[in-house]
Amino acid sequence: MINIAICDGSRYYADELKNYIYAILGDNVFVSVHDNYFSLTTYIVDECKGEVDAVYINTHIGKDDGVKVTSSLKSDYPYIRFAYMSEDIQEVKRIFGSDPFYFLTEPYCREYIEDSLYKLINMINEDNDESLFIKNREKYVRIKLKNIYYLESELRLLHIYTNSGMYTTYMTIESVQEKLNGNFIRCHRSYIVNSSKIMKIEKDNIKLYNDKVIPISRSHYKDLTEDFLVKSKFVCKFIFQLC
Secondary structure (H helix, E strand, O other), X not given: OEEEEEEOOOHHHHHHHHHXXXXXXXXXXXXXXXXXXXXXXXXXXXXXXXOOOEEEEEOEEOOEEHHHHHHHHHXXXXXXXXXXXXXXXXXXXXXXXXXOOEEEEOOOOHHHHHHHHHHHHHHHHHHOOOEEEEEEOOEEEEEEHHHXXXXXXXXXXXXXXXXXXXXXXXXXXXXXXXXXXXXXXXXXXXXXXXXXXXXXXXXXXXXXXXXXXXXXXXXXXXXXXXXHHHHOOOHHHOEEEOO
């Protein structure tokens, strides 16, 4: 689950942003709201022990400077991403050197909030190759790679089959392959399988532990079997029927 903190002196804008985030990310996110920098810092340091993915913070609350607050937090928690918010577009010039991942102007536009979350999700995906974020219908979903059995490409759609069900998103099989870890093997132009879920490899297909049978193309067969043997710690687990 993504942990996001919002810090804004305006409760109206803070709640509006929180509601937008929940509407876009659903159950995959937890959002806390803080109306001052002390509350935010206490939450990050004492309550979360630094386990916060991102902070949306106003550049000013009263006379206090949000940029200085983030600079202090970054020195201790460099992995936390910060997005700034302000009613003053001129603040962009001042915060440029602090390397935020986004800048939002108040009042908010849902399109920009969604864009900021998409950018955040991509950054998390790059840092953590054990999970995959996709947009499934109108919600973003975080899928643990270990729970994926296989992925299937169908025209412009990508179907991801897991131990809890199927998810569908708009993505090419080539682009998703770049986001997967070394356990995943391409066996067909339309299929990628999780090698840890393979029960048996035959001449023309793969049988997974969920009893699903996946086709193997001739062009991928040699590379598939070689990769599979390399990735397998115990070859005796697998049966090859080369007939």
